[in-house]
Amino acid sequence: MQTDASLLQSRPLAPSFGAELSGMPIHGDVSDDDLRAFVDALHRHRVLLLRVPGLDPADLVAFSKRMGPLELHAAVEAQHPAHPEIFCVGNVVRDGITANFARGIEQWHADSSYRETPSDASLFYGEVVPPEGAETMFADATGAWDALDPAMQRRIEGLRAMHSLATLYDWNRRHTPERPPLSEAKRALWPPVSQPLVRTHPVTGVKSLYLCPAVISHIEGMDPEESAALLDELTAHATAPHFVYSHRWRHGDLVVWDNRAVLHTASLFDHTRYQRLMFRTTLAGGALAA
16 A cells, blocks of 8 residues: 655654654555655654554565665674564564673664664664663764864864774673674674764765764774773763753654764663563665665
């Protein structure tokens, strides 16, 4: 069934970014007009919320693929057994699913920054949602760049940082020691990559701060202390409360975000009392370039 794209409605989630979208079908047979309206809304709002209780994992994958190729997550053990394009997040182990779980407070990041061509967007679905905790916070990295002092903008534009999956694994193991170290095979498959500290969105042309403290080993051309201090200063600026939207999950929520324009993180939850299972698909870099 097709839906008139003009019937799609939105309401703001935060003052500067984010919108709840209604009237959008989530399946592989979505019309071209609806899909175009959805992508346009994503570029405009940067974070979209849809309420889709009972969404079938196959429909999530099919809808995601309509926008372009999908990544397969580096943590293959956390892939959905029937749909490897889905990365399972949480503490659920059942029906062949072993969700990816970490006890440490997640750092601000954009997904897949350790890839030479990072992901364009992520779709995150709440299958099992704890009644408290496990909120996802989004930071308007675009608005944060615009609000920077011009002198700081001049200082950092053109700087590059090294993003490393090994750095992320080391950070995770400090908080979840039972995690195995990154294998030599994965180190060879995912070597450190250089990314700009300030990104220009390929579609909208706007600039944003590209900050992933747990993935960045250092800013190129700086000693470790100077690099860490600058990253801390920029992250504190970009994640100030007026740039952040915190999403409290309900079962059936689907949140889609533009990794080229926002950062995100998550709060902790009591994993000894509650279960959490989230399904994520990730659009490969360049999928939404036009």
